[in-house]
Amino acid sequence: MGYAKDAFDVYYNEQKVVGGSVVSFKVLTDGYAKDAFKVYFRGQTVADASIHSFQPLSQGYAKDSFNAYYSGKKIQGASVSSFQVIGTGIAKDSFYTYRFGQKI
Template sequence: MFYRGRKLEDASAHSFSDLGHGYAKDAFNVYYKGKEIDDATAGTFTILKDGYAKDAFNAYYKGKEIDGASAGTFTILKDGYAKDAFNAYYKGRRIEGASGASFKVMSDGYAKDSFNTYYKGRETNF
């Protein structure tokens, strides 16, 4: 298997599938733009949308593990936002101080939780 002319050393041609949005997997490994995603579990790996994906243990944004994200409760919202039971995220980065339990996306890049308002993932005075 090749990605942009570069051989994927450990990829199995028999089980390889292109998942779209830069992601691919075989029976044992998951790839993003031709690079293996460390610790991703191929058997449970699912593409969500907007660059997000998850497996049974972790959530990912554009092939990078989202540090501390809870895969079991991880959901995509819109406009680059996502959340789990504890935190909110914008384009794969945890939004400092945001509460996942009360986090809601409004419109035009704005979001809010019980305590603050955010614009494109940053706290703002709205």
């Protein structure tokens, strides 16, 4: 399944995406999507994500100019400038390594 839209609404797995803008809605990758106002992960709003700089990476990870995310949730303390995915469920920045979005 995944994202779909009709003339009036946006859906994820047949559930309406609350606030989704049909006109500007764009499916990205890895469960992420965005419209002119918000970023979404599997139909849920990604809190505080910047629509202008948001980019999905892989393995459920994503980042924008201010934060890194895993499965649509902010990774606290991650250094965005050096954040990168290095393996299955694994990412790192200049200071830490993360497994499924959790610092290890």
